[in-house]
Amino acid sequence: MRAVAAIVGREVRSNFLSPVGYLVAALFAAITGVIFLARTFEQGQPASMRLVFEWGTWLLLFVCPAISMRMIAEEKRMGTWEMLNSCPVSERGIVLGKFLGGMIFLAIVLLPTLVQVLALERYGRPDYGEIACGYLGLLLAGAAYLSSGLLASALCASQVIAFLLTLFFWLGLSLCAKLLPAYVPARWADVAFASDPDPRLRDFAIGLLDTSNIVFFSTLTIFFLIAATRVVRAGRWR
Amino acid sequence: MIQAHGLTKQYGRVTAVDALSFAIPRGRVVGFLGPNGAGKTTTIRMLAGILPPTAGWAEVDGLDVEKHPLEVRRRIGYLPEAAPTYSEMRVIEFLRFRARIFGVERGKRRRNIDLALRRCWLEEVKRRPIHQLSKGYRQRVGLAAALLHQPPVLILDEPTVGLDPTQIREIRGLLRELSQTQTILLSTHILPEVELTCDQIIMIARGRVRAQGSIDDLRTSAERHGRYVIEADSAAAEQALRDLRGAKEVHSQPIDGKWRRITVTAAAGDQDLRERIAALLATVKCSVRELRREAPSLEHLFVTMIAQAEEEAATEANRAGSTGATRAAA
Numbered sequence: 001m002r003a004v005a006a007i008v009g010r011e012v013r014s015n016f017l018s019p020v021g022y023l024v025a026a027l028f029a030a031i032t033g034v035i036f037l038a039r040t041f042e043q044g045q046p047a048s049m050r051l052v053f054e055w056g057t058w059l060l061l062f063v064c065p066a067i068s069m070r071m072i073a074e075e076k077r078m079g080t081w082e083m084l085n086s087c088p089v090s091e092r093g094i095v096l097g098k099f100l101g102g103m104i105f106l107a108i109v110l111l112p113t114l115v116q117v118l119a120l121e122r123y124g125r126p127d128y129g130e131i132a133c134g135y136l137g138l139l140l141a142g143a144a145y146l147s148s149g150l151l152a153s154a155l156c157a158s159q160v161i162a163f164l165l166t167l168f169f170w171l172g173l174s175l176c177a178k179l180l181p182a183y184v185p186a187r188w189a190d191v192a193f194a195s196d197p198d199p200r201l202r203d204f205a206i207g208l209l210d211t212s213n214i215v216f217f218s219t220l221t222i223f224f225l226i227a228a229t230r231v232v233r234a235g236r237w238r
Numbered sequence: 239m240i241q242a243h244g245l246t247k248q249y250g251r252v253t254a255v256d257a258l259s260f261a262i263p264r265g266r267v268v269g270f271l272g273p274n275g276a277g278k279t280t281t282i283r284m285l286a287g288i289l290p291p292t293a294g295w296a297e298v299d300g301l302d303v304e305k306h307p308l309e310v311r312r313r314i315g316y317l318p319e320a321a322p323t324y325s326e327m328r329v330i331e332f333l334r335f336r337a338r339i340f341g342v343e344r345g346k347r348r349r350n351i352d353l354a355l356r357r358c359w360l361e362e363v364k365r366r367p368i369h370q371l372s373k374g375y376r377q378r379v380g381l382a383a384a385l386l387h388q389p390p391v392l393i394l395d396e397p398t399v400g401l402d403p404t405q406i407r408e409i410r411g412l413l414r415e416l417s418q419t420q421t422i423l424l425s426t427h428i429l430p431e432v433e434l435t436c437d438q439i440i441m442i443a444r445g446r447v448r449a450q451g452s453i454d455d456l457r458t459s460a461e462r463h464g465r466y467v468i469e470a471d472s473a474a475a476e477q478a479l480r481d482l483r484g485a486k487e488v489h490s491q492p493i494d495g496k497w498r499r500i501t502v503t504a505a506a507g508d509q510d511l512r513e514r515i516a517a518l519l520a521t522v523k524c525s526v527r528e529l530r531r532e533a534p535s536l537e538h539l540f541v542t543m544i545a546q547a548e549e550e551a552a553t554e555a556n557r558a559g560s561t562g563a564t565r566a567a568a
Contacts, residue, residue: 002338002339002341003338003339003340003341005338006335006338006339007339009335009338010324010327010335013327013331014324014326017326017327018326078322078324078325079318079320079322080322080323080324082283082288082318082322083318083322083323083380083383085288086286086287086288086311086314086316086318087311087336087339087340088308088309088311088312088339088340088341089308089339090308
């Protein structure tokens with residue numbers, strides 16, 4: 001456990017030791033801030049973070065792969081992967097440590113949006129249940145994006161390819177879920193429809209807490225983490 | 239302390255390491271020698287539990303590497319080639335990270351880090367980011383990281399590559415100090431380093447062990463192929479030496495004035511030929527101004543070993559080729 005904690009700590013810090021980490025956090029804060037000021041923070045608008053959450057999930061689609069792309073691919077390029085593999089930590093421990101490190105960094109990226117919640121509190125009466133549900137949605141979507149990005153990083157030697165693979169996977173999933181139902185039998189259309197992350201994320205943003213949405217993102221996250229562990233282990237066996 | 243039994247690694251049809259077997263007793267400093275591409279790093283990775291063997295097994299401190307990889311890694315301080323470190327971290331941060339990942343208890347952590355910093359002469363640069371350090375310093379950071387958890391076994395892959403002579407001497411001193419308490423496997427192709435640091439040698443080429451034993455033993459075996467240098471003033475001397483019993487090859491070349499330098503290479507297994515040569519030269523009417531035996535170095539043994547390995551490989555390739563051709567003809 002101590003070894004996993006060491007990896008988590010290094011992973012979080014490494015994001016702040018490179019300009020990419022600061023850039024990602026600053027861009028996320030700036031874009032959500034602009035959306036909040038332009039569309040929500042106006043007289044007559046409801047005291048809701050809905051728009052920030054809806055835009056936030058789209059932004060995370062770029063932010064998360066940018067965080068996860070270097071996790072393994074960069075270590076392999078720098079040669080530190082061998083050093084890490086000679087440490088007394090299992091493949092599962094490495095993957096888990098990197099994922100949790102990414103999640104903590106993601107939480108830090110989301111932190112500045114709390115200023116917007118404070119502003120709502122100051123000038124209106126926000127629904128905290130809806131806000132908590134929105135944050136849960138962002139974290140669950142972030143977890144799924146990060147874990148898939150981690151798998152891509154384990155599979156690809158290039159960080160750019162790992163980034164694009166993650167991005168196109170989720171865009172492709174959304175696109176397929178929207179286009180396929182028109183062309184496939186009804187039974188498969190249901191499956192395609194259910195695999196669309198967009199309506200699920202919209203539910204979270206509007207404060208609708210549906211168990212199936214939580215299960216959807218959690219299952220995908222666990223699946224990707226297990227797959228990443230397998231890929232890391234298989235890499236060791238080559 | 240370290241044992242390998244028929245350790246084999248194949249990458250597709252290429253055999254990188256071929257049934258390697260050796261045993262390293264506790265407290266020894268063993269030089270693991272071989273030309274580039276001989277399979278040294280692959281073997282070391284298998285011993286460190288990073289790469290699983292295709293066949294065979296290895297044991298470190300009585301533990302099977304494949305069955306107990308984490309326990310084995312805890313017992314090994316491994317310095318990979320080029321000493322990779324997280325270059326964006328400061329030296330002290332990197333060492334703290336390594337101490338935590340190796341499960342060094344909080345109470346001991348600081349003491350171990352201080353000791354490693356001191357031993358590897360890093361105290362002055364401990365707050366510097368690693369990417370700002372010279373190659374020599376980075377190598378030392380890697381070494382300090384390998385020493386941190388005070389493992390009973392140290393496996394060092396080319397630890398002195400890129401260091402200047404003073405630094406090499408310092409590392410050599412450190413290894414000698416460490417050998418009091420630790421078993422060290424030192425992979426290298428720098429022969430003088432091995433002669434000065436190690437008490438045992440394993441030589442490999444093309445994935446197979448070609449020679450192993452103590453340095454003295456290997457030197458004695460190399461001496462069997464001794465060379466004798468004679469400087470005489472007559473071609474008759476050369477002719478006489480060609481008939482010398484126990485001589486494998488005789489070369490002659492003219493040097494200044496009337497003098498010729500004649501080199502006699504002894505056949506394997508023969509004793510000192512100097513007396514016999516002297517007696518023979520006395521029968522020929524010539525002046526002799528020098529007769530000496532050249533003690534063959536490890537380098538000579540190393541070069542001979544590589545040549546033999548290459549020869550073997552060529553023979554095997556030919557045999558495989560001719561078998562294939564015969565089969566095709568049939």
